[in-house]
Amino acid sequence: MSASRLTTGGSDIDRGRPLSFTFDGSRVEGFAGDTIASALLASGQAVVGRSFKYHRPRGIWGSGVEEPNALVDVESAAGRVPNARATTVQATDGIRVTSVNASPTAENDRNAVLDRFARFLPAAFYYKTFMWPDWHLFEPRIRAMAGLGIVDSDWKPRQVSDQVNHHCDVLVVGAGPAGLAAAASAAAAGHSVVLADDGAHPGGSLRHRVGEVDGVEGRAWVEATVARLKGAGQLMLSETAAFGLYDHNLVALNQRHADGRPDTLWRVRPRRIVLATGAIERPVPFANNDLPGILSADAALSYLRRHGVLVGREIVVATNNDSAYEPASALAAAGASVTVVDCRRAGDAQAKGGIRVLAGRTITAARGRNAVQGVLLDDGTTLGVDCVLVSGGWTPTVHLFSQAKGKLAWSDQLAAFIPGELIDGIGVAGAVAGTVSLSEALASGAAAPGDFGSSSAAPRGTGAEATLGVVSLWPNPKAKGRVWIDYQSDVTAKDVELAARENFVSVEHLKRYTTLGMATDQGKTSNLNGLALLADITGRGIAEVGTTTYRPPFTPVPFASLAGSRRASMHAPVRRLPLEANHRAAGAVFQEYGGWLRPAYYGGGEAGASIEDEARRARQSVALFDGSTLGKIEVVGPRAAEFVDFIYYNTMSTLKPGHCRYGFMLSENGVVFDDGVLVRLDEHRFIVSCSSSHVAAVHARLEEWRQDRFGREAVYIHNATAQYATLTVSGPNARQVVEALDLGAALDDASLPHMAIAAGRFAGDEVRIARVSFTGDRSYEISIRADRAEALWARMRQEGRAFDAVLLGLESLMILRAEKGYIVIGKDTDGTTMPHDLGVAGPRTKRAGEFVGKRSLFTEAGNSADRNQLVGLAVREGEAPLATGAHGVEKRDGRLRSIGFVTSSYQSPTLGRPVALALIERGAARHGETIDVQHLGVVRQATIVAPCAFDPEGRRLHA
């Protein structure tokens, strides 16, 4: 191949602004306005990559998003982009461009030898051959030989990708003549328009093909139309690919920026979509049709007129239609020797000055090693060439239409699938809709906005109109040699034949068996040739074979663009305590618990020792704990008592104002969903204090029953969890510390007994003091406005000093509650645990009224005697704690079976021995029994005991 830059011409480039970059380490010169591909062509670079499977040398084939071969990794100051299409990335000074799947360079690739074994490597070869003993043994090596670009594992975003949500009346995808006509029509009707194009400049085919609109030269009409749209405030997005079309007219677009900014993701929700996505030229099937120097005829014309690049000197153009004649003539006029090999009869082939036409002929094979050097015709003649241009007809770019569930219709006249029955809210225009002439394209564009278009006359083509006259030129199943169908996935006609022979005759199976049309390419150039070949082999029509499902994205989208700001700490933001800074200052080590970032333990020491120390000291004197995450959902209203009775397993309406009660909430399946304390403030006012990690779910559940069963007027529900901080004082000396806080509330046990509340004030603010305990020791939970909590916490720490108060992290609290046999829902219960499994059977047998989950408690499963029930497990003296998750096991009929499992297990520093909770089959009736407990193959013995291991009489709650 001897492509070169001409001394003049090239509408896209600025010869006054030269630039250079490197490709596989070699310097490449270009001009501002070049794509990487046009600069590579201008510098005569024939081989730009290696094929996916066989490591065949590959050159540039296309000039836009359809490019299957020229995938490159691009490194710039902004970072590294893998698998970029060289045809769509603007060349910029100083970037480093590397070919993919080639080492050390595309030109000299050490795995090129693979191609010599190609006949041993048909479709599915790897899967079939490396089945034994295990495909996964071979996979890493094989994957390293195949594949595309390299991900930079050290990549760090310098900047977050913007994501834009946008609404408009009409979104036009594609700024070719049809798209421009559509945008102009909608704008003229007074509607807001977004016009997006994946190219750097609007105009589509009018940028490189001759055309005249309303008496004006095509490009001038494009400029004027764009200027008018911009002047009217319409939004024009260039280098923006619409890659996905989703329900209810949502279109996702990815916008590239020339200034190094990361891509922007657009989510546009227009009232009407116009798809003016054009069509993609098809390859022509002949042996070795993948050699570098064989490219799309339209792409060659584009490189000539946009970039001043002549793709070859001795050119053969292979075609089955009229569209290849403009490139042929133009390249001849630019100095190349051009022969057109037209498979059609002499009358259809258009002999013109300057080009030779061989009518009724086809190419059967190309030859050459790293570039095409000659072609063999079906009549046996050979032609020496340095470039072959191909036009196998045009495939409408129906991807987005298909994503919208649009049905396709086969057109014999166009030898292609075009959109069939139209879809509400979506118009199609131009080549995607099957138009050929400029006038047709413009007319379909002006009409495509439908009700959103203007009634003024559509622009008209006033020059010579294009014709197509395409005939079938599909791959021949009996053809000799290797005829490439899918360049990017390295699929040949033989692979399609093999798939058919092995009965993969559904088009979806063909795709998966051969990988035809998969991956980043989505069959842009290959789809139809593959379908036509399968149709031929299986004796069906192409329409009958049908197409595979097109999936988003139409073009690859960077993960950074899809992620936007949802990364690192913003990926799943944690909820934070109002006193986080104070805990940090006190040396807290934080962990996430149920979405909240909370102190796990304090002090810089070893975790295990710190946690045990906290748990021990909490029992000795007094502990301070931040329980702000506890749910505080207010239930207020005339039917509030009736409401909580229905919500809870336990009867709650009998609770006296100023008191609290512990209870369960069940799901309708009868399974324990949450536990916690309900506070009754007055006759019609309750506070649901649910588990920290369940607040959102409990709130939603309360709302659902309120709205569905009780009605809006009966109760009102307010989630006040974040409005209050709850600071807890617990331990034998808790009362002395709380008294020192001087809250103005009577703290004697007659005034404030266990499970009662009192109102007080701290520094002028109301506080609520609740005597509830999750440690088993006398405890006071003090709730205060979150923004005033800091002073109260400081005072608590100050008054605690005299009692050697310890700060409790969540880990030591877990030990304290396990010593007492207090459960954590979801840890000590699972998706089958019912309240009577936890030893709370009273309401099940006694409650008369209706409550959530009630009927489920009496199903066959609910009544079963073999249920897993909460127990404690004790190990022999001196032994280590059991592993959490270890299974209780027993032999029955010679087989080992599980009889439950350990749910919580800790070393208790206060008791000086392990404590454990478990769910064990019929456990409640088996206290004293010793069972086998198995973990990772090791079997130990444990004795079933009551869940509560510490202070079973509960004296310390009142001490």
Add this chain to the structure above:
Amino acid sequence: MQLFPCPFCGPREESEFHYGGEAGNLRPDGSEVTAERWAGYLHMRDNPKGPTREIWVHLTCGEFFAMSRDSVNHKVSGSTALGEAERGA
């Protein structure tokens, strides 16, 4: 991404909503409910192909409502607040 009409907030993105179940799955109260009836309430769903009537909740405003939509072509024909739905509006 579909657009759902919250009766209180208007059309909003699908991701703001949570599915609440098939409309008309009424809860049978009482201890005398047969196991079959109760299992039907808990587990048996019609999962219709085509027009459906469903309960959804708009998470951002917290309101539950009934929505009519087509499970095949995803067209939404309307939504009513729960109270109105009960009154047959």
